Amino acid sequence: MKMRSTSWLGAAESALRAAPPTALLATARSLLVSNAQARHVQLLLADYSLAVLQPVTHLTSNGEETELRDGGAAGRAFTAEAPVVEVTDEPGMVIVHLPITVRGDRLGILSVHLPERATQGASGVLELAAFATALGHELIVAERDTDLYVQARRRRRLTLAAEMQWQLLPGRGLSRDEFTLGAHLEPAYAVGGDNFDWTVTDTSLTISVTDGQGEGIQAALLTNLTVNALRNARRAGISLEDQACLADQAIYGEYGGMLSAPTLLLRIDLETGLSHVVDAGSPQLFRLRHTTVEQIRLDAQMPLGMFEETEYRTEEFSLDPGDRLVIVSSGVHAARRDGTSAFGERALRETIAATRSASTHETARAVVDALMQYHGGGDLPADAAVVCLDWRGNAAPSS
Numbered sequence: 001m002k003m004r005s006t007s008w009l010g011a012a013e014s015a016l017r018a019a020p021p022t023a024l025l026a027t028a029r030s031l032l033v034s035n036a037q038a039r040h041v042q043l044l045l046a047d048y049s050l051a052v053l054q055p056v057t058h059l060t061s062n063g064e065e066t067e068l069r070d071g072g073a074a075g076r077a078f079t080a081e082a083p084v085v086e087v088t089d090e091p092g093m094v095i096v097h098l099p100i101t102v103r104g105d106r107l108g109i110l111s112v113h114l115p116e117r118a119t120q121g122a123s124g125v126l127e128l129a130a131f132a133t134a135l136g137h138e139l140i141v142a143e144r145d146t147d148l149y150v151q152a153r154r155r156r157r158l159t160l161a162a163e164m165q166w167q168l169l170p171g172r173g174l175s176r177d178e179f180t181l182g183a184h185l186e187p188a189y190a191v192g193g194d195n196f197d198w199t200v201t202d203t204s205l206t207i208s209v210t211d212g213q214g215e216g217i218q219a220a221l222l223t224n225l226t227v228n229a230l231r232n233a234r235r236a237g238i239s240l241e242d243q244a245c246l247a248d249q250a251i252y253g254e255y256g257g258m259l260s261a262p263t264l265l266l267r268i269d270l271e272t273g274l275s276h277v278v279d280a281g282s283p284q285l286f287r288l289r290h291t292t293v294e295q296i297r298l299d300a301q302m303p304l305g306m307f308e309e310t311e312y313r314t315e316e317f318s319l320d321p322g323d324r325l326v327i328v329s330s331g332v333h334a335a336r337r338d339g340t341s342a343f344g345e346r347a348l349r350e351t352i353a354a355t356r357s358a359s360t361h362e363t364a365r366a367v368v369d370a371l372m373q374y375h376g377g378g379d380l381p382a383d384a385a386v387v388c389l390d391w392r393g394n395a396a397p398s399s
Contacts, residue, residue: 008035009127013134021142025056028110028135036128038114039093043100043135044074045108045152048166049188050365053078053109056152065155073097074109079362081106083125092116096125098132100139104175104182106361107136154189161192161220168227170198173361178270178394179205182360183387186368187379193219194329194383197227199234204267206234209283209327209385211262218259219383226251226261226304240267244278244304244312251305260303264327273319273393278312280304282330283385286348288356289323293349319391326352326363331384332371343374360388 012031019027025043032038044053044066052065053074068075073086077097086095094116100107110132119125143149158166165185174181183196193212198205208230212223229247238246244265251261262281269275277285277296281303285296296317302310319325328348335343351370355363364386371384 009130009134012131016134016138019138021146022148024135024138024142028131032112032114032128032131036112036114036118038112038118040113042111043108044111045149046078046106047153047155047188048158048162049155049186050184052155054152054155056149074111078106078109079359081359083129085119085125088113094119096128098129100132100136101173102133102136102140104173104180105171106173107139110135156189159190159192159216161216162188162190164217164220164224165191165193165195168195168197168224170196174198174200176200178392179268180360180390180392181207181387182362182364183385184361184364184368185386186372186384190379191383192216193223194331194385195223195227196327196385196387197230198387199231200270203270205270206240207266207268207327207387207389209264209329209387211282211329211331211383211385213259213261222251222255222259222261225254226263230263230265240265240276240278240314241312244280245310248280248302248304248306248310248312249308252308255305257306257308260306262303262330266327268319268391271394273321273323273391275317275319276314277317278314280312282334284328284330284333286326286328286352287317287319287323288326288352289320291353291356293352295345295349319393321391321393323391324352324356324360324363325387325389325391326367327385327387327389328367329383329385331380331382332367332386335371335374335380335382335384337375343371347374360390364388 029041032041043056047054052067054065066074073084074097077084077099081099084097096112098110100110139149172183185191192215195210198207210223210226212219229250230243233243233246264283265278267276279298280301287294287296298315301312351367355366367386368384
């Protein structure tokens with residue numbers, strides 16, 4: 001076996017950065033052939049509904065997809081966010097499935113077919129995992145300049161409204177020492193008005209979940225205005241209450257009260273876990289502490305844009321290390337099917353409790369899965385947004 005230099009990762013990262021956006025996979029293959037004796041390399045990206053992993057090709061019609069829920073090695077690696085080594089029928093050869101995750105946002109899997117001996121030793125799989133992470137960072141940058149990787153995530157065409165909503169999202173996950181975030185949005189290929197947003201500073205994490213009224217393009221335009229109005233106010237460095245007030249004025253100025261945007265605004269102090277929240281409408285907040293799930297009852301205020309110059313106020317609650325927060329839009333907690341009771345609080349409590357050992361990503365997906373089962377499967381009749389936060393706070397080791 002060819003000996004690998006201890007500096008190959010640094011050189012590989014430089015090569016990935018220098019590669020044209022559409023040549024990332026070809027460059028990654030070349031690097032892995034040279035440095036790890038790889039025989040085959042496949043890049044799989046998670047589709048919008050997190051149902052399958054789809055291979056990246058230079059064709060809009062991609063190759064064979066991999067079901068995330070069928071127990072396969074690639075799906076296990078994606079769900080567990082850890083490398084999985086798959087034994088092949090060829091003696092001495094394995095496939096290493098490497099999660100591609102960037103700051104807590106799961107993108108997909110890099111599957112590398114190579115000699116088993118290349119994975120052995122103290123740094124074998126670790127080097128490959130670090131390479132996959134470096135590739136993930138370049139994928140995010142490349143998406144600014146090519147549609148190749150965005151197209152690879154699609155099992156079918158998105159509606160125009162869904163296209164607008166996905167472009168508005170910050171990602172589907174974020175991880176720091178103090179917390180881990182995971183989120184999910186359905187119906188992934190036809191979502192209209194529901195959305196989530198977040199941002200982090202050295203001292204605080206701000207999260208918003210919005211229920212845009214209406215359907216299709218109308219809902220997407222309303223949510224786009226809402227999220228950007230909140231971002232504009234937040235970036236001006238003003239208080240959470242004033243962020244809500246300015247967004248409220250922007251929406252009312254455009255729609256005159258004909259449409260509104262129920263929104264929950266949450267800011268968490270990263271040092272203390274003290275949380276300030278503005279409940280401007282219908283999203284609901286649940287907290288799992290130890291084994292107890294409770295809804296954090298808030299004083300519901302007017303949805304953003306319903307009335308002119310509405311004043312908003314914050315409420316407070318605390319987070320302890322080990323707490324889990326789950327925020328759901330009205331398409332989840334208020335879902336109702338003909339002839340049955342509402343999906344409601346009981347089902348949410350049971351699902352959150354049952355998934356307490358799962359990751360934030362899997363919990364958010366489990367809530368949506370339970371909702372889809374309630375509706376009998378298939379696309380949901382209304383938008384559903386779920387954000388899950390695991391809080392570690394000062395219990396986390398300093399970086």
